Amino acid sequence: MKRLMMLVLATAILGLALGASAEPVKIGMITTLSTTAAYLGEDIRDGFQLAVDQEGGRLGGVDVELLVEDDGAKPEKANQIAERYMKKDGVKIMTGIVFSNVAIAVVPKVVRDGVVYLSANAGPSQLAGKGCNENYFSVSYQNDNIDEVVGQYVNDSAHQNVYLIAPNYPAGKDHLAGFKRYFKKEIKAEVYTKLGQSDYAAEIAAIRAAKPDAVFFFLPGGMGVSFIKQYAQAGLNEEIPLYGPAFSFDERLLAAVGPVALGVKNGSQWSHDLDNPANRQFVAAYREKYGRTPTLYASQGYDTARLIGSALKAVNGNLEDLAAFKAALRKADFESVRGNFSFGSNQHPVQDLYIREVVKTDDGNYTNKTIQKVFTNHVDAYAAECKM
């Protein structure tokens, strides 16, 4: 009997030692935590971290170690971080890049070197079409999606023509192209402004003179804040309705533009008021932990972590067989906070897209309210070009 006890004890100790010696799976997050876009990276990180913390340091029952580095929104710095993650830390899973230009510079290289990259934000067309790769997954969206949904919505509305405005750089043109793909009526004018511009008086005067039925703008970050403020100050928000992608209307920017953005309709793949169990749980837990309403970036970070968790669980934390891990990722067997979620042939989301409206809450803050589901199981425009 005593012997048996000893044997059991020995086995238990051995088992403990084995369990402890199993290295946690390292996940390398490259994201933007400085510059004016710092809050985007912060939210992606916090959303991701929440999923890890909810499982007590695990994802899908497997111990994980989250490495986070700030790329300062610079491609070359992101490249150095990726290099270090691969060479020094032996990272096999990466995520977190905020900006498309950074993603284009980093992703093709790391996926070639056998790293699985899951995008928690940037979804450039270059990586969705001909440049797709079986090691690359977008968990957020393909960039154009967020404009396409607004294009369709405005096309279905009573507006007969629209005035377009975006910064003069590749992403600006891409986003307007996304809008135009589904808006088939008249384009009154297509105006490109200087990147980083803060004074829009000249453009707003031109809009007033052109008298369009509606205005669609893509001006990320501070540019959008300045534009929305000046648009309202010129009194145009009461005459010509404004539309845009979700980027200028996340809950943290709304703190800076709230009153002047009231009533503006914007397109998104997620909103904190989507009524599904995963989302209710996520929004409540995020608010409790960080004391603020999650933005779409936080939801993307959270979904990315939970997707990784589902695949780690399927392969039992074993990344030696990367093909099995990727096959498990492709199944997208997790409860997305977006409700419907699956991967298309180019490993980009097939998901529903919504129009939201900026509203004032009872406690005097500003937030988004989902008003209409425009697309169901929407596939991005580049999927057909992807040969995988």
Next chain:
Amino acid sequence: MILFAEQILNGLQLGITLFLMSAGLTLVFGIMKVINLAHGSFYMIGAYVGATVTAASGSFLAGILAALGAAGISGMVVELIVLRELYQRDHLDQVLATFGLIFFFNELTRIIWGKQPLFMDVPTWLQGNIEIMAGLVYPVYRLFVIGVGCLTALLLWFLFSRTRLGMQIRAGASNRRMVSALGVNIKLLYTLVFGLGTLLAGLAGVMAGPIFAVESGMGESILILTFVVIVIGGIGSVKGAVIGALLVGLVDTLGRAFLPQLFRLFLSSSVADGAGASLASMSIYILMAAVLILRPKGLFPSHD
């Protein structure tokens, strides 16, 4: 025609904001011979403090006063701690030190106020639009900015040409050692001039708060335009800053407003939009190059 008048007003208003920024920079540069790349940081301090105090007290005027105080005092502290060491060094050291200050202040605002932009709205008594002439409605707040800018220009002119302090500052600019030999405390004078410069930047910042995004790093985008202004106007000349700022404001605004339309007369519309937008963003640099060819020291060089 009404659109043209409105765009002229827009250009004036942008010019006035630029003037508030460049007056301070040109003073510091012309009198103290210091290149202060961190000038935009004081603009940011003005906007942040202004937004915070306005939100807390509910009074825009209290916000302006707090912004002026914060920008002026932090400027004098920076002069005492950092710049005093650098007067004898060459411009490269000054550029490096003040460039470092930009990072310091950007990070500091992120630590104090968090990572997202702040909200600052136009005060209720300046909200709305008025009809200046038939069909031309213009935001009251932008007219207010034009008024404040003109008032500041007058005050500066009075300070420099009609007061003893102004005389000493001008003398200090031409011959520092002679002025200190005559018993003027030139060190104190420099601290005051620097504080005045940053105070003006703070004023520009708080005036810009309701119009632009109040965010960390907001000073850098306007700083480049400010340098263009003082190069065009002539380094060290307040008069040059006025003229340069108005020129830059008008050329930039009118270029953005009308160049694409001009190009549409002889190009297809998509090409015209692209080319017009590109040329519009270059227009102020073309202006600067033209001025430098004709007047290498700027339009109003302060002293030879």
